[in-house]
Amino acid sequence: MNVTGHTRRPASIRDVATAAGVSYQTVSRVINGHPSVKPSTRERVLAAIDELGFRRNATALALASGRSRAVTVLTANTTHYGYASILRGVEEAARAASYAVGIGVLESAEQPAVAAEVQRAADAGGGLIVIAYDPAGVRALAAVPAELPVVGVVETPASPPGGDRPWVWTDDREAAHEATRHLLSLGHETVHYVAIPSSTRRTSARTTGWRQALKEAGAPEPRPVQGSWGPAGGHAAGRELAKDPAVTAILCGNDDLALGVLRALHEAGRSVPGEVSVAGFDDAPHSAYLTPSLTTVRLDFTGLGRAAFALLHGVLEKSAQIAPHPVSVPELVVRESSGPPSARG
Amino acid sequence: MNVTGHTRRPASIRDVATAAGVSYQTVSRVINGHPSVKPSTRERVLAAIDELGFRRNATALALASGRSRAVTVLTANTTHYGYASILRGVEEAARAASYAVGIGVLESAEQPAVAAEVQRAADAGGGLIVIAYDPAGVRALAAVPAELPVVGVVETPASPPGGDRPWVWTDDREAAHEATRHLLSLGHETVHYVAIPSSTRRTSARTTGWRQALKEAGAPEPRPVQGSWGPAGGHAAGRELAKDPAVTAILCGNDDLALGVLRALHEAGRSVPGEVSVAGFDDAPHSAYLTPSLTTVRLDFTGLGRAAFALLHGVLEKSAQIAPHPVSVPELVVRESSGPPSARG
DNA sequence: GCGCCTTGTGTGACCGGTCACATTCATGCC
DNA sequence: GGCATGAATGTGACCGGTCACACAAGGCGC
Incomplete structure (x- = not known):
């Protein structure tokens, strides 16, 4: 464990490499689980990683590899129960897959504002999940450039306005x-x-x-x-x-x-x-x-959010474990507010 | 405007540079508003930027400069009204400052899980806002390494458990x-x-x-x-x-x-x-x-979120417009559920 | 004893920006 | 006229990873 109190900048793979007496590439191989590394070497590298408290820099990873392990949720609202629950579901699934979750709020439904927000979300890299329950969301979905990986959470399954893209919905x-x-x-x-x-x-x-x-x-x-x-x-x-x-x-x-x-x-x-x-x-x-x-x-909004992430995850990494069909069944809950009409009707 | 249909990778500053007949550094100067660029040159560069649809790559910016223009909100909850409103406030202020907003949910209050989540949030780069209204949040705030810029949204002003850090609160x-x-x-x-x-x-x-x-x-x-x-x-x-x-x-x-x-x-x-x-x-x-x-x-949870961001923003950029004191005054709203005790008491 | 494939490792370039420094040219001053 | 000064621009290294490729050593077939 690193006990030098100096708030120095975090260790890079080259630091680890010199500490372990190998090249930086070998370190890269170890952290990526590449097969052809001699067990004894791997061990030494892992020890150095532990000693220096090395953590792979997510920014550098994103820049070099293109994959950013991040998703941004675009939504017109964060406080309504349904929206917030979808967000929670996305975060839950993303965390499990060690993806970062970003959020962008569509404050106005005006086309230019929506487009700008989509741009901002795109700049963040990674995939997009657009909650398209409202005009702002629908416009946002439509404004996403074709080459960007996106999943829409939509109201109606048939031919969503966003074009021919993956989407999830509740029935x-x-x-x-x-x-x-x-x-x-x-x-x-x-x-x-x-x-x-x-x-x-x-x-x-x-x-x-x-x-x-x-x-x-x-x-x-x-x-x-x-x-x-x-x-x-x-x-x-x-x-x-x-x-x-x-x-x-x-x-x-x-x-x-x-x-x-x-x-x-x-x-x-x-x-x-x-x-x-x-x-x-x-x-x-x-x-x-x-x-x-x-x-x-x-x-099941939370499940919907999880499904949206799973779908996007499949698109981002061609491992493509696209879930069969992520529609959960709605369930009627009968309570006090409904009953037979009064006799005097 | 870029009309070549090919889904090629986005233009970089070097692409813009060659298009404008200048060096990439000059392009960098233009997009950063550096004063010593001849007006005619600037014009040419701006034209090229527009033509190629250039957008500065946020990842590369973060890697090269260290500043990441991002904040991550750590919270134990996303659906409760108060929490969700704080998040909304943060997002609002962050958007205005063109910062990206990330979110991490503290699912468990167990120390290791919380520490891991803090680590993940730290990996994202940028600053941290921790909602410390509950045990998980308080632990998270305490687990943030000293060198990381962080603002706590806390319950009580006096000596927050997170140590000597900036924080905001409602009274x-x-x-x-x-x-x-x-x-x-x-x-x-x-x-x-x-x-x-x-x-x-x-x-x-x-x-x-x-x-x-x-x-x-x-x-x-x-x-x-x-x-x-x-x-x-x-x-x-x-x-x-x-x-x-x-x-x-x-x-x-x-x-x-x-x-x-x-x-x-x-x-x-x-x-x-x-x-x-x-x-x-x-x-x-x-x-x-x-x-x-x-x-x-x-x-005023939304205001609280905005204040938290403003404070963090001041820490991240030493422009340091640290707001005076972001405590908004709570307001009693009297409705039907309160009244005098019944006479027969 | 040679060629060939596999395993383990290292080198250089690159992702798209920024930063520190070098260079060029026009200007002002003595 | 010589030289310091500052404006305008360019060059090379760097951030921290990945990728494509080179290369050495060992095992195997013939």
Whole structure:
């Protein structure tokens, strides 16, 4: 162990080489596990490495070899539960593969700003993971130059707007379908929907799943209410819906929206689930503790993040252990906020 | 603009140099804004840069100059509101200074695992920001080698466990003091406290502030209840507190704990704020939409993150515009969950 | 006893920048 | 006119690794 107190600069392979009495190339071979190194030599080198506290300089490695063992996550948001969980999943998998994780936030959805941010991320070297749940993310994905290794975390599987690139997704359509069926099966005539902002001009997968379930049940199809991402949007939407006595079941694009809706219903004096049933999306950590606790669809965001990394990892190193299909199955969690419509309906 | 379709490797300064008919050093001077370059030469170089789409290679820059224009945030958590907001603040400020942001998650609080993660973060080059709100973070801060530039985001200002390093903090003591005083001023005899896990063996700043306010008011000082970080911990603590009819006011270490407490009180049939008042900490985005909406203390985590970066930035570049004192003032937000004790007390 | 392949090791160039120093030329001053 | 001075530019080494190739020694076939 290095006991010289002097804060000198860290040992390089040449330092190790002289200490072990070999050439720097031999040291390089040892740290890369090259087969043709005599065991006794390897031993000496390893001893020198240990003594000098040598660590391979990641920057030099990146410059010389081109491979940078790093990924950058581009996202429009870091605090929302889903986004943050994806990031966590990516970090988890990256750490296991000893990759570094960078993060870039798409503050604005304006094209030039997004392009600049993509450029910055590209400068960092390594691969890119773009969370394309929102307009900023979708634009970012589209702005990534073709030669850059990138994986998109997208809403809808079919032909993502980013072109012909690898991507991962959760089956939002199926999840919405399941949640809607659940509400219908309780006896509600139809289910209203408060949508999260769509990432593209096309209707979102969640909207499609909801619509499909209604159609299958022959239920009337109300206009979806446009929400935002946060509880404030849900609150505004909930206020409108609360006015309509025909509304007895509301599906929300995420749990935050659902929270706002619950609050609005409470303020309007409509009981949940007595008069109105509410269901959310994501199963955020607080949803189980709300009063009433929230019926929702649990999505495995962390697993999604891990899958995104695995896919990118396969692209970056042609070892190419591209996982079969990283779609995890959404799971309906029934809690207090959903129930049969009141008898007096 | 580069129109050759060939996906060739990006232009280097030598490519630019030959294109502009100068030496690579002159190109270097231009991109670094060195004064002694003839205007006409500069113009030619800039034109070549534009034509070839040259971007300075960040890796090479880091290797050659030592400065890496990057910071890594070490944190035990990415999804909790406070942590995620700090990260966002760091990223915001870093982006403005065109620094790259890396992230490392301290999955375990075990010393070896933490040390390894610190090493990894150090390998990335650049500075470190350690969120030391929990045991893992505190250990990480302590494990950072002395020669590494690091800023700690800590709970308590006085002599942080990490040694004599720059750090930032919010005035948690004052915040807890204010919240406690608020509850006492409503007429409660005393205020119970559900604590977040302490980052060190010493009592946390929040606990201290709460205790101090009780002392000043001459109120009895109940034992703080140990919670965890999430709503589950609050729920467990709330169950215990709900049994005791003498409990009329509860201060919680964060909003998630408060949510769990609210739920437990609801399950026990104790009304809020009628029978029991509850206050939280952080003002998470959902707190305003709970039923009852939560009285809490708003903390500027994003600002804290920005301040942490600014401080680190000053250390990394001796331009040293070390901000005066980056402590933002916590703000009490009174909502529905707190009120006077019921008359029948 | 020669050629050939394999194993173990070393040398020089290179990745794309920066840094320290050398060089050239115009200018100002005595 | 000679010389110091400073502006404008170029040259070579270097950061810490990797890569392609050279080279010596040992084993084997014939």
